[in-house]
Amino acid sequence: MAIIIGSLLLGIGVNGFLVPNHLIDGGILGIALILHYFFDFQTGITMVALSLPICIYASMNKRGYFFSSLQGLLVSSLFVDLLAPLRSQIYLSNLLSALIGGVIIGTGVGLMLRYQTSTGGTDLLAKIISKTFTVDIAIIIIAIDGLIVLASLTLLPLNSVLYSCVAITTVGLTTSMIGGK
Structure with missing residues (x-):
């Protein structure tokens, strides 16, 4: 259930709030969004392609995380692509979109992490690092997300990058509150 609800929230946050304002999240999703903006790649399918190496790495270290994260990856990628019509339904300012989208995405990711699953991308990597180093x-x-945003500085307008930082910070804080360590 956590995978379905978390993935639904992720799909709503991305399509309803980030994409209409050309904002990005960090990690694999952020890279997938950048590729969507510039090459019109499907975001969900791109997430799967980029996350598979991380999932394979996780399978060598934490088999339990691998299977639940693979499920989370596939379901969340499906919801991100299925909910793409939301992109033209919600119109808010960049700041409101960054905050609301960040809370919705962070709630979805945090819910999945709380129940030992993730979207398979850098969430999974962050979970492994968090457990290993108690950070x-x-x-x-x-x-991780900050590095993705820094990389986007040459591709996106500064306005989008700054509001993306607000979204990413909101996602991270919400994830921490809901998902815990």
Whole structure:
């Protein structure tokens, strides 16, 4: 149930709030969104292609995470692509979209992490690092996501990058509150 609800929230947050304002999240989703904006790739399918190496790595270390994360990856990618029509339904300012989208996405990711699953991308990597080094998962997610945003500086307008930082911080904090360490 956590995979379905978390994936639904992820799909709503991405399509209803981030994409209409050309905002990105971090990690694999952020890379998939950048590829969507510039090459019109389907975001969900791109998430699967980019996440598979991380899932394979996880299978070598934490088999339980691998299977639940593979399910989370496939279901969340499906919801991200199925809910694409939301992209033209909600119109809010960049700030409101970043905050609301961040809370919705963070709730979905946090819910999945709480029940030992994830979307398979850098969420899974952050969970493994968090358990290994006892570092708060929010800090790890914000660091990884920050690197993705820095990489996007040459591709997106500064306005989009700054509001993406707000969204990413909101996702990380919400994930930490809901998913815990």
